[in-house]
Amino acid sequence: MPRIVKGYAALAADQPLAPLEIERRDLRADDIRIDIDYCGVCHTDLHFARNHWGRSRYPLVPGHEIVGTVAEVGDGVTRHQIGDKVAVGCMVDACLSCPACHADEEQYCHNGATQTYGDKDRVDGSPTQGGYSRGIVVREEFVLRLPQGLDSAAAAPLLCAGITVYSPLNYHKVGPGTRVGVIGLGGLGHMAIKFAAAMGAEVTLFTTSEGKVAEAQRLGAHHVALSKIPEQMQAQHRQLDIIIDTVPEPHPMAGYLQCLARNGNLILVGPVGLLEPPIHTGMLLAGRKAISGSAIGGIAETQTMLDFCAERGVTCDVEMIRMDEIDQAYARMENNDVRYRFVVDMQSLQ
Incomplete structure (x- = not known):
């Protein structure tokens, strides 16, 4: 029964x-x-x-x-x-x-x-x-x-939250020498920082809040850029191999695309809906850059993530x-x- x-x-x-x-x-x-x-x-x-x-x-x-x-x-x-x-x-x-x-x-x-x-x-x-x-x-x-x-x-x-950000980092073979950006410091963002840092990457957080700088550093970020300050965004131009975008609502992306190095990838992991405002395709053509998406992970990859977390002491x-x-x-x-x-x-x- x-x-x-x-x-x-x-x-x-x-x-x-x-x-x-x-x-x-x-x-x-x-x-x-x-x-x-x-x-x-x-x-x-x-x-x-x-x-x-x-x-x-x-x-x-x-x-x-x-x-x-x-x-x-x-x-x-x-x-x-x-x-x-x-x-x-x-x-x-x-x-x-x-x-x-x-x-x-x-x-x-x-x-x-x-x-x-x-x-x-x-x-x-x-x-x-x-x-x-x-x-x-x-x-x-x-x-x-x-x-x-x-x-x-x-x-x-x-x-x-964990597998949603682990999967694109794993797929793109993030490790020592990889430069990773993370947009947003919430449930997904804090795990993206922890995972990327544990994988040996150099991690930059993008945030609108000055109050999150110390917190991001505690979680493992090496750099923090306040996205509302043009000079800080300019300092990140062409510096990052991948950016994990965790913001779950439409937001301007042009500034982040400029922070990608040649062949860089901006990866969307939040259900943002329509991209607003529109993206000029010239920003992608100039540098062979890409905007892609990623959704959770398969069962085998999720088990790999859990084992990685146990080995490295990573939790939410x-x-x-x-x-x-x-x-x-x-x-x-x-x-x-x-x-x-x-x-x-x-x-x-x-």
Whole structure:
């Protein structure tokens, strides 16, 4: 029989989140049942809860930065055992047969990866519900091993914020000698600084706030440029190999393109929508520069990231909250009042 677990759900776009009992399916042969210990709070959770993108279906249980303990395994499971510490990110399934999946890039599945919440199960069509709950059932291939020594609570946001910036840094083979710029010091930006510095790169933060200079240096940035001061931007012209742009709304990019060296790449990792104001293509032609995008990472790459974090001692800076504080957390997120990610202690969901 399916199991009923306690969750916390958005019932409508204009209502606070509220307790809700949800049904988790019986285990299939390749399924793992996980008792959730911690769940990170992503800005995407807020967008879905408030239906900012116009595709939310209610009731909706958000949460795709999940850390927990294996409670039960299906008959065919071989990768995990009861009691293992594990993690689940933004995907819980994919076709595993298309070229993207064969390349271990399930996030780009040609048939559409199944999202942890706000989506439909590939087998029975039931709605997927996320990590704001006491338990979840996930296909074995999409359950990650949490390395020993990695703090469970601080690791939770790695499953989205972490992999979102790790993936482009890894893809572009960032290492000693690479010059990396990061635009914005939020949940994604602070992890981009930490990862790039841990990889051995020379890191520059672009920010509009003078008050973030010391903080950026604490996180590992070697340089900080205040984007509203022309002289500081001029000093960065043609200096950077790649720039990770974490700003989640339209903003001028011309000044940052000038900071790219020849063959440089400005990589968008926030859902910015339309590029506004428009970019003059001459800025790309002069120096063979590129604007590209990147979305999370595949399962193998996410496991590599978790292992890297355990080896290098890299985790997110987090603020712990109770489940019933989620609406206040959303309000603070909208006001940029968090350093740098909220994490829910799921023991608080009683």
